[in-house]
Amino acid sequence: MKLKELLKPLAAAAVLTSSVAAVNAQTAGSSTDTGRVEEVVVTALGIKKQQRALGYAVQSVKGKELVGSGEQNVVQALSSKVAGALVTSSSGTPGASSRILLRGAATFTGNNQPLFVVDGVPIDNSTDQSTAGDYPFNSNLQGVNNSNRAVDINPDDIENITVLKGPAAASLYGVRGANGAIIITTKRGQKGGKRFSAEFSSTMDWSKVNKLPERQFVYGQGLGGGGQRIDSAGVRKNFTGTIPAGWTLVDAGTSATTPNSWGPKIADGKSFDNAGNFFKTAMSMTNNLGVTVNGDNTSARFSVGNTQQDGIVPNTSFKRTTIRVNTDSRVTDKLSVGSSVNLINSGGTRAQNGSNLSGVMLGLMRAPADFNLAGGAGADGYTNSDGTQYQYFPIYDNPYWTVYRNPFTDDVNRIIGNLNAQYKANDWLSINYRVGTDQYTDSRQQIFAVGSWQPDNSPGGEISQNVLRYKEIYSDLVLNANRKVNEDLSVNMTLGNNLNTRTSSDQYLRGRDLAVPNFYNLSNASNLYASQGSGTIKNAAIFGSAEFSFKNFLYLNASGRNEWASTFGNKKSSFFYPSLSGSVVFSELMEKGGLISFGKMRVAYAQAGINPPAYATRTYYGQPLFTDGFTGGLGFPYLGQNGFGQSNGLGNQGLMPERRTSKEIGFDVRMFDSRLTIDLTLYEQKSTDLLVSMPLAASSGYSSVRQNSGTMTNKGIELMLGVTAIKNKNLTWEIAGNFGLNRNEVLSLAPGVDEINIEAAFSSIGSYAIVGQSYGSMYGSRVLRHSDGSMIIGANGLPVLNNTRGNIGNPYPDWIGALRNTLNVKGLNITALIDVRKGGDIWCGTYARLSQYGITAPAADRSETYTIEGKRITSGTPKYDSKTGLITNEGELTFAENTRQISAFNYYRSYLGDGPGSSAEMAVYDGSWVRLRELGVSYRINMKGNKNLSYIDLGVVGRNLWLSTKYPGVDPETSLTGASSNIGGFDYFNNPGLKSFMFNIKLGI
């Protein structure tokens, strides 16, 4: 095939129908084997390229596959469909954010997620917590499960997604593409397509909680102490064995002032499954209508979609309505124009999450089994007869109270659109111009009823309003010249300019101490507070690339980009970065009809530069807030006075761009007439001059300084495998697998610094970058260990703590993989997607706290004594290393195996739990899983001969129907901090995950 012919479908803006990666082989038989080899993919700036010409890895996912997952969040829908892409949902509550990482985390304290691009225009995919200016802590640790803004994209509008995994996208999209890009192409009309077609689909979805920590229902509220319990006659009985030294008997019996479930045995029939009663089956409904009209010179697609999701947590929901109009017109033979307009309204009522006195899971899981959360004397069950909140412990909100009285609502109005024009000056030169925008207003309201506990220091009720605004204007101008030098050699040159401006603002208003209960207007508050923030970032760039293709078998591409950014100080304002890639289609050298039907090797080198965040060049003043971490602290305005202190973050005028250099080599081999496809990529990416908010010792007067510091690498393997096991007229069986392995290593931080905190977290555990370790390592208190690795046990029978904290876990998995089997029997399509995650630690703060309180199922075993395996120091005084905390004089000490028995109370409370003397290390669990992520059956009824209807699709899908994991908490696909944070692997009363069942019907005209 000649190049010109090949370009024809590109110029005609052919809609992609075939999948690129073998992993996507969900539907059989639509593309021919040769067709696959000639596939084109949409790359950056919407430029469609022959896949064979690409020197870097791309993977495509069809819209159909996204819809098939039943996920309404496009990020979550990508889960286990892209080799190496690590997708983590924050929880199963409606609209909750999902985070995606391609090829690991590449920067310490900046953004690590890829850029999202819709029809050539970048869109915002941020996840924002509503945070008052006087909130002293990391708001990601609590609050509600907010959405990542890509949730606004209706998966039903998506034709195809191309995932650019490395920084290949950066030469065209600039800094924001440095972590890769998710290029979304929406469905459009098609010249020459069916004149009128329409599709209507309707989906019903039922979801339930898929996993909760297992709890005991034997012992009730109280603090019997020492593993002692009261028998039926009311006599306090000792467990057998030695009573631990120093343990004294304390008051037992129920007490409204303890959250513990170490109380007396619950009488038969008097225990309550609060969690079972609380969570409900959530029902969701999604309807989509798409109409496509294709004329001679103009085509258009119009769609409207609506989804209404209810949550498993009562009174939570997420709703989204989208309208999209895509048009394409050929004005003259040379000029064609196109447009996309997408209007979105989304939002809902969110569930309180995490380290939050109103947190649904916090109040629910900690509830003693003898306390019925719905058993209050008030009419609604969660209040007392006087209308006050019905609680088992003063400061934990009853979860029913929280969901009905403390709603958080958000309402997003958004417009995403672009206009583009293409002028083909002649047969080799074309000019493209595109201008687009993404704008939204996110209006949020949080209510805390009078008598709630969450506005930590204000039981007088609260109403707060938060308005987030975002606006991006984006444009690119691209000249493209395509010349054939001779029969064998073609050159494609691109020169472009790219401008964008992004403005965001955040307005927060809060009223506290409400005079009239249940009246929620700021006028009702006697205590008002407001804070605001805004920012503008501008980027501009010129870029160019040259692509050479030789004999349709050797391809070479070189590109460069010079970028300017508004965020630099006086040292720098622009920076340059190049890329180079090539591919060899070695199968062209082979005889046709051999074992290998297609074979390609690709090599790429790419660099990306990243500009500093806004306003990082100077040190400012602001209203300080002082807290010890236990109270909301002291802040301004204070007693009618304002106060300013110098910020704890130091600015830096000398900031330079962060650099990311990536090398990759890949093979794309198809054998046995393309019935076996293998796509393998090996990559190595190195980040240097990292733009980091480098923590400082407080004695410097500051907590951090912005600087370029440190290096980090990601090395990994991405593998996609496709097998067409059976293919005949009646039956096809396709197997598609993907596998991703990434090893991250922090190589250096700053002179003399080996460990840095990447984001403020809990006082008991943090997320760190440690030289020689993986980024995001969990950092917390740990057990003192002997040089042989065994634990040192103290006189009280519990492990001794190490003097220093250290690395106690890596939240990133060893590898992830997925395997899809698809059977097509005479139009009946059965597909099953198994998803595996190996490794990846999770700090289960939930389980540790429930152990402390005697609530976990094993803690019901209270008559046992426990002996922790380890060594006791029987003589000598240990000395500790001042850095590692390890014993330096082991030779001078004598050790003996620990034989000290301890009570169940001490065992669960302080060994497995987070009680006195416990270490965070014990709460870190392996988050590995195997799950049946999707199981789907669908059938198409072709309505041949029917004038009004051309087909009916019927489908059922089960999601997460089966999960196997040793993790003791909720579904280990969870993240306390959601998509807005670089912290991974924290679970502290996170809302649970889901298993779902959906029924889908689709009518095609």
Add this chain to the structure above:
Amino acid sequence: MKKLFAILLGTAVLFTSCKKWVSGHEVSPNAPGEANPALLNSACQLAIFATYGGSLSRTTSMWTQHSEGVSNQSLDQGAYIIDEGDVENEWGVIYQGGLKNMRLLEKTAGDGNPAYQGMAKVMTAMMLGAATDMWGDIPWTEALDGEAGNYSAKYDSQESIIAAMQTMLDDAVVLLDKPDNALAPGSDDFIYGGDAGKWKALAYAIKARYAMRISNRDANWHTKALDYVAKAKAAGFTSSAADANCIFGTNANEYNQWYAFTQVERTGYMLAGAKLVDIMNSINDPRIGFYFTTNDSGQYKGAALGSQAVKNISDFGSYFASQKSVTPLATYVELLFIEAEAQFAAGNKAAAATAHNDAIKAHVGLVTGSAAPAAYVSSQASETAGSITLDKILTHKYVSGFSMIEPYNDWRRTGVPSLSPSPLALITGIARRYPYSLDERLYNTKFPGAIGVNDLADKKVWWDSK
């Protein structure tokens, strides 16, 4: 060639316009680049309130058994289980919030505003005092230099820190005596409303406190302490009206931190400690109803050490734990107790007894709002040269010092009252210091070496031993 020229020209234009496109957005619209002395002063004072009225005072009150940690993190803290990661907030408030802004206040105020400069020095001494009392050797001479790119500061000996504080307070007195101020402190001074004379008295009171603090190291401490007490009194520290207190308010961000912790945000974590309640019960102390609430049986009962008892235990009362309750920083009562101890050490027992008796009467009057009952005065505040003992002075100072860090310092220095360690302790003995902060170990290249959770009973601060 023409084409090439056109391309080059176009490129040059693009370069210029790209640069122009991105310029003009480098300064934040959200925060100012400077602040005036009044604004800085308010911030510095709030840092003092957070340090003296926040978790240091609560944790040390558990260690002196004024209160008892009965659940959650308070249980750990009460059992001396505090590691390097648990003290970063307190450490940060002292250096980043307090000392840095105090230095900026002194600099911003300039020589034209000696009152602000003097106040900054007094506050700096107080901040350093709180830090060195808890942490021993701390960074100072090289500290706070981050803006100049010096991120690591060496640790100075406690002895040198306390000496520097004394010099600083002398300098403060000179500054506070100067009359001419371009900018007069006023309502931005929560503690004294801008009264430089009161700050001068406070400077002497702090000098007296730290003269006494090194009693194990300085045989002549009492002479100095008595001199400073006399100067404090001469400067106006003659009644509780001159007390320096943390001032709080009725908005959530202004709450007394004992109230915020024990009554609002962390209810049930800490309750009354048996040691203090038992002492007060035994002497029928009229202040007890102001310190604590009664339990269900109408009695005052403290939680026994390590008992984790929550049932029928007294909670904190309104005097120290309501929204606007003050938390004392340095008081007339404390000054009298310093005088009593110093006179006792000097061998002037009659003067010691007088100061002791006056201190008790002043505190009962302050707390209860009325004069101490005659019976109480006769049993507790009628000591004579013959009856006064160091134990009595320090025990009453212990009772009156509730909610302050000072009783913990006194206990370490003198061992009064006698306390036994919590049975929940993992270390052998009561903690005698805080562990060094994690951020220092990780980011200060001059960090001298970890002092951690296992070292708290053994690695005493310098003044804690002879």
